[in-house]
Amino acid sequence: MIDRRSFLSRLGLAGSGLLVAPLIPFHRALAQGKDLPHRNFIFAYFDGGWDTLLSVDPRDPGRFDDSEEALGLYGIELGWQAIEAANPGVYTLDRLIRPEGSQIDFGPAMADFAPHFDVSCVVRGLSMDTVTHEVGRRYFLTGMMPVGTRAKGSSVSTQVAAQQGDRAPIPNLISRAEGYNEGDPAYASPMKIANVDDLVAVLNDGPFAPMNNVRRHLELYRSQRVRCDTDRLDRWGLMTLLEDSQKKARELVDGGLGDRFRLGNNRDPEMAQLRERYGYVPWDLTSGEAQAAMALQALKYNTSQCVTIQIARGLDSHADDWEDDHPERQADGWRALAQLVSDLKTEDDPVAPGKKLIDTTTVLVFSEFGRTSLINNRGGRDHSLTSACMLIGAGVPHNQVVGASKDTGMIPLPIDPLSGAVVEEGGVTLTPSTVVASLLQGAGLDTDHLRTNGLPCLMPDQ
Amino acid sequence: MRSFLLPALLVAGCYEAPTFQPTQMMDHHWSPGGERQAEGPALLHPDDVVFGKMPRRLRVDQLRRSIPMLFDGITWTDAEGNDRFKTMVATLGEADYEERYEDETAPSPLFSKFMDDMAGQVCGKAVTRDGQQADPSQRILAPYPDDVLRNLRFLRLKFHGIHVPEDSTVGLLELRQLYRSVQAETGALDGWNAVCIAMITAPEFMTY
Known part of the structure; x- marks a missing residue:
């Protein structure tokens, strides 16, 4: 028996959000028929361009001490003293964070996240090939370099939903971020919301909706x-x-899923506990904390299979807002993510009996680019071509660093695609395309449209 | 497929068969003058070709401006009376030129859900006002007392821009059935409310 949607899809009538390609690419239709591993995805976006020296690609302050000699030698300025001075009593920035057993050094903004090294892989030395916000963001969201500033192809989340099929009511939920559908089935189109209240509104009848x-x-x-x-x-x-x-x-x-997303409802014990754990305030459900809580609920109740959230924002700090605001804003994002990962570790996957959500969920943490290794004359950092990202959970290496940026000027270094180690000659340069291809391929999904293969070092299960 | 659908639609009483007559024929235009060889006619207007632009979904701004015009000033508001077409721009995907540079016009469950909410409120207000209107000709939805089909013709033209002639019921019979079903249970006002919601959430209204 064929259902209506399948029928329409086969006729090519399901179309897409952009109505540009009613015919689903043949290879994707094939992928839909494959026996794919059960996999959820969370895409956590740090909006504005993050300072990787504070988080995923830090340097040892003992060596990179901001002395004239060190600056001349490395061209890398940590600026941690300026942060301490701008935020008296808030930060003590004198060392990297490396929990016992961790192979990963974390920057000071990741103090709350560092304990999750056991399920994390940091990818360093990522070449973004752009210093434009829209381009970098869309590069990561689609896995393909945009054409000008225009996104090319569907979002990764759309590609995932299209190939997995709509096994959840809202297959592709996107909060405060962009999403695209170019040539994929309608059910995979992103449902874009501006805040968690929007999701509640979608899942419940409004006060004047037709009734009875x-x-x-x-x-x-x-x-x-x-x-x-x-x-x-x-x-x-x-x-x-x-x-x-x-x-x-x-x-x-x-x-009837609406109540599971009423994050401000203190009368519901589950919501009260969520609020306590994530620390969001009911009057701002646009915050990264609230969105992280929403992402958890979406997976916990099998409302979505792909969730994209803007977990931190306001990071585009070209002036002294870098020392005033950037560290706290980035740390807030990592704190929210840490709570989300904690919950993924403890919550059962509703679809895969006996497994926790962390066993079936891949998290991609990214920003549109990094920030310059030297502080500019306004006390901030400008856009850098070099960035990094983090992979967490299912289908990715754990407790590992892949790739590196150079200790002089933080230039991306080529790596051995098998081991992920830096190589002197040859090797490949990491890009959002290779990372996205690795994630998709690692989940058994087709990557032909990306025109690149995943890297073995990022696909431990393959 | 098309030849299969047409009779089905005719049976449903919804679709009027086109009166197109393929009379404009021409011979092979490379044929030399004088005595011509019969190489078969060419149809200039094959009936499976539809000319015109690609349909689009209404933008939020178009809804914001058209709903009050169609409903005599009534629009979609929140509890404080604020225009929800303005307060919900981010959710409905209108460009703000800060975070979003293009209007979202793709059909989506989110858009459909809020259009249902909008229709429920706007039509409810219109029905309430019509119920208080002594002069039937001033009513928003049903200006012709006791003539359901005439009202439906009026609404089809008003909301969908489709003129249904007096001797036709194209697209009206199902709406009349909707009206009668609701009216039989909870009265005429609810019946017109249901018809109004059905019509302003229909693809014919939401596209242009």
Whole structure:
């Protein structure tokens, strides 16, 4: 028995958010039929361009001591004293963080996250090939270098949902970030929300929504309605998309999941505990903490299989806001992520009996680019071509650093694709494309459209 | 596929068969003048070709401006009376030129959900106002007392821009059934409320 969506998809009528390619690429249709491993994805975005020296690509302050000699030798300025001076009594920045058993050195902004070294892999020396916010962000979100500033292809989350199939009510949930669908089925299109309240609103009837007999007869009318203007409206599949969206919206409300996302509801013990753990405030559900809590709930209740969140923002610090605000904003993001990973470690996967969510969930933590290794004459850091990212959870190496940036000027260094170690000659330079390809390939998903293969060093299960 | 669908639609009473007559034929245009060889006619307007632009979903700004015009000033508001088409711009995907540079116009469950909420409120207000309106001709939804089909023709033109002639019921019968079903249970006002919601959440309204 074939359902309506499958039927439409095979006819090529399911279309896409951009209505550009009603025909699903053949290789993806094949991937849908494969026996894929159960895998959730979280994409955690640090908005604005992060200072990797404070977090994922730090340097030992004993060696990089900001002396004239060190600056001349390395071209890397930590500036930690300036941060301490700008935030009296808040920070003591005198060493890297390396918990017992960890193979990873963490910067001071990651103090709360460092205990999760056991499920984490830091990827350093990432060449972003851009210092433009939109381009870097879209490069990571799609795995493909944008055309100008325009995103090329579907978001990674859309690609994942398209290949996995819509096994969750909202396969591709995106909070405060961008998402694209170019040529993938409609069900994989991102549901973009501006805050957690939006999600609650989507999952519940509004106060004036049609109710009772009006609702009942309305839905009957919609289900039996014969289209009158198919030539005019549905030639490109728009009518089908609108009707499918309407049907899906109803299914979401009828699913009764809304209460699981009422993060501000203190009368619900589960929500009160969430709020205590994540530390968000009910009047700002746009915060990274609230979005992290939402991501947990989305996976815990199998509402989504891919969740993209903006876990930190306001990091674009070209002036003295770098010393005033950047460390705290980045640390807030890592703290929220640390709580999320803690919960992924303890919560059962609702779809895979006997497994915790951390066993079935891959987290990609990224920013659009890094910041310069030297502090500029305004006391801030500008955009750098070099960045880093972090992979957490299922299908990625654990307690490992892959790649490196050079100790002189933080230039990306080529690596051996098998071991991930830096090599003197040859090797490959890490880019968002290779990272994304590794994640997809590691989850058994097709990567042909990326035109690059995943790196063995990032795919331990392959 | 098309030849299969057409009879089905005709049976449903929704689709009027096109009166197109393929009379404009021409011979092979490379044929030399004078006595021509029969090489078969070419159809200039094959009926499976539809001319015109690609349909698009309404933008939030278009809804913000058109709903009050269609509903005599009534629009979608929150509890404090603020225009929800303005307070929900981020959620509905309108460009703010800070974080978003292009309007979101892709159909999505989120958009559909909020359009259901919007329709429920706006149509509810319209029905309430109509119920208080002594002069039927001033009513927003049903200006013709006791003539359901005429009201539906009026609404089809008003909301969908589709003129249904007096001697036709194209696209009206299912709406009349919706009206009658609700009206039989909870009265005429609820019936028009249901029809209103159905029409302003229909693809014919949401696209242009």
